[in-house]
Each structure stands twice: as C-alpha cells, then as structure tokens.
C-alpha cells in the first residue's frame with residue numbers, strides 16, 4: 001500500500017522542495033507531472049502550497065497540489081506577466097528599520113496595496129526603535145489614520161517582540177523583503193479600494209469614476225489640501241495610479 005501524507009511547502013530549491021509534514025521538515029523531489037487542483041494557472045510550486053506526498057520518508061515525493069486560497073504575486077522588470085511567489089498566506093509582516101537603513105514609506109504603500117489586493121492581512125513592524133524613531137515620526141501617523149496596526153519593536157532590547165510573536169502564532173505568515181513588491185495585476189480604477197482613507201474620502205466626490213487628480217469637485221483632493229488626508233499618502237496614491245496606467249497601456 002502506498003503511504004500518503006499532506007504537507008506545506010516552506011522552501012523551493014530548483015528540483016527539490018522543503019515540506020513541513022506535521023513535526024517533520026522533509027527535503028523531497030516532486031513529480032514531473034504533478035496533479036494540480038483546478039484553477040491553478042501558475043503551475044510552479046511556491047512557498048505556502050499545500051501538497052500531497054506519496055512514499056515513506058526519506059523517499060517521499062510530492063505528487064499533487066491543492067487549490068490556493070490566496071496568492072501573492074510579483075512582476076519583475078521586463079516580465080510581461082506577474083508570477084505567484086507565495087500561496088495560502090494569512091498575513092505578511094513587513095519589517096522596516098525606524099531610523100537606518102532609511103525607511104521608505106512609498107515601498108510601504110506598495111506592500112500594503114499588494115497585500116490588500118491579495119487578501120492577505122498586512123502587519124507593519126518598525127524595528128530598531130531603541131535607536132529612536134526620527135526616520136518615521138513624520139509619517140507613521142498616516143498609517144494609523146488609515147486604520148493599519150503598527151508594531152514598534154527592538155530586537156536588541158526585545159521591546160515589542162512578544163507582541164509580534166503573538167501576532168504570528170498559528171497563522172501562515174510571510175516575512176518578505178518589501179522590495180519584492182513591484183507590480184501586480186490591478187486595474188488603475190481599483191487602486192483606491194486599497195488606500196482605505198482615500199476610499200472613505202472618495203464617497204464625497206461628484207463622480208463615481210473620479211480619478212482624484214483633475215476633476216473640478218474632488219473630495220479627496222480637497223481633503224489632501226486641507227490636511228484632513230495625508231498629502232503624502234495622496235501623492236503616493238497618484239504616483240502608483242500613474243504607474244498602473246502606464247503598465248495597463250503597455251499590456
């Protein structure tokens with residue numbers, strides 16, 4: 001009788017994958033013709049894939065892949081299509097230093113849009129806060145206003161580490177480099193849904209398809225000009241929208 005098991009892919013190394021099966025981490029090959037669940041378009045094993053294995057360890061082999069509940073995608077410069085880089089992730093933690101290397105809120109905005117679009121809960125963690133928070137003081141309030149949860153941590157003093165540990169317990173969490181997030185398959189008109197505070201302000205715009213850029217009566221632009229909405233987040237939104245429009249034109 002063939003021995004069967006189920007596991008989760010935790011790393012991919014060319015022809016081999018590391019699969020967590022219960023308490024055991026196995027490094028195993030996969031069948032050349034895997035059985036893919038219906039609906040999986042990008043047929044490459046990625047971290048987070050739930051897989052079926054056959055055979056007794058250490059001679060197990062991956063034979064099939066279950067449907068992906070969520071996917072995180074990335075498009076590298078020069079690639080026409082985005083590809084799946086992780087599956088079945090519940091939440092993604094972005095860790096940025098509070099002072100050095102200089103934190104970049106524009107990268108954070110991209111990360112938040114990518115997570116929200118993929119249905120993955122983003123967790124924003126600023127590390128090294130023992131060195132001060134001068135690099136983030138001017139703009140972290142924007143994210144609190146938008147409704148995101150922020151964790152302030154210091155690996156050196158252990159401040160906030162327990163909080164992060166509790167946050168990730170029992171959930172499939174991705175700790176990606178924030179630079180992983182380039183482009184994603186998103187229509188320019190969809191973008192505002194992933195900027196919660198802009199989506200809220202947009203309810204007051206005169207046109208349902210308002211781009212919040214040049215329309216005469218725009219509640220979003222008014223809010224940014226009067227300081228009710230972060231002017232920085234508004235600018236970030238406009239820049240991302242222009243990027244998506246340029247991508248849509250090329251496609």
Ligand SMILES: [Zn+2]
Nearest residue numbers: 205210212218
């Ligand atoms: Zn508007």
